[in-house]
Amino acid sequence: MRYFEVRKPRIEIIPMIDIMLFLLVFFIMMAMNMIPTSGLIGHLPSSSTSQALPPPKIMIEIHQDGGLVVDQQAMSLEGLRAKLRATATDKTIVSIAGSASASLQQLTAVMDICHQNGINKIGLATQNVQ
Known part of the structure; x- marks a missing residue:
């Protein structure tokens, strides 16, 4: 039952x-x-998670006063545009280094020029902070 x-x-x-x-x-x-994944961080020169990258084909330095040095040659934005137009391919690797007080607008302008010339592999040089 x-x-x-x-x-x-x-x-x-x-x-x-x-x-x-x-x-x-x-x-x-x-x-x-x-959460948007694109954008730029404000403190470029220091990072606790920096990684070693392969050597770049083109090294761009942004100085505090806004001046550019491309592969140890002083250059303007237009000179950078002409150099990248002449030498860049889709496999070109660019590293951008700047001082702590470099202008974020200047960094954005350099990255825009790189993207306009078909460069998608861009690294930001930082100091490793522990």
Whole structure:
């Protein structure tokens, strides 16, 4: 006669935990996609997570006064544009180094010139801070 016995109802929480974890992961992934990944950081010369990169083909230095030095030659933005137009390929690697007080606008202008000439491999030189 066990068939007719009334059992006390139970709430199964294991499937509920699975669903809650799925929702948590879903919302975390969506939140990460909502944060813009493009942009520039303000403190260029120091980083605690800097990595060694292969040697660049072109090294660009941005000085505090806004002057550019490309491969140990002083150059203007127009000179940089002409040099990159003549020598850049899609496999060209560019590293940009600057002083701590270099203008972020100047960095953006240099990166724009690189992108306009088809260079997508750009590294920012930093000091490793521990």
